[in-house]
Amino acid sequence: MAPKLILHEIVPSPPVRAVKMLAKALDLELELKPVDLFTKEQYKPEYLKLNPTHTVPTLDDNGQIIWDSHAILIYLMDKYAKNDSMYPKDLVKRAIVNQFLFSDASIFDKFIGIMRPIIFGSVREINDWQKKVL
Ligand SMILES: N[C@@H](CCC(=O)N[C@@H](CS)C(=O)NCC(=O)O)C(=O)O
Known part of the structure; x- marks a missing residue:
């Protein structure tokens, strides 16, 4: 069964785009929930409950909330990648990816x-x- 992944996002955000690009590369379907930063929707109590740093992206993986694009990218990679070609398990190779990440x-x-x-x-x-x- 396909995972139920919800992404709280705003279209122009670079960290959001990083998560969307990775989801596409991993063939994961995201349900997108827009957060309007221009009307300060990120400060609404219901959003702050999900992400106290009031930023997008925020991922909801079947009820597990993860915020910060770097944490989300690593989580998706570790959980859903079919191999380690994009995020190597080798410590030195992984450290080099992390430098840029x-x-x-x-x-x-x-x-x-x-x-x-x-x-x-x-x-x-x-x-x-x-x-x-x-
Ligand atoms: N370190 C965070 C930064 C996220 C971030 O700053 N997102 C911006 C949009 S690009 C945001 O949500 N800003 C709204 C705010 O700070 O209230 C990540 O990588 O997810």
């Missing part, structure tokens, strides 16, 4: 910290220090 959490996070108030708030300029970070 988590690079957005380090490098891009600085970028996101600067961009978030521009995209979701009223900030329209970045200062000199922020320009150096970018």
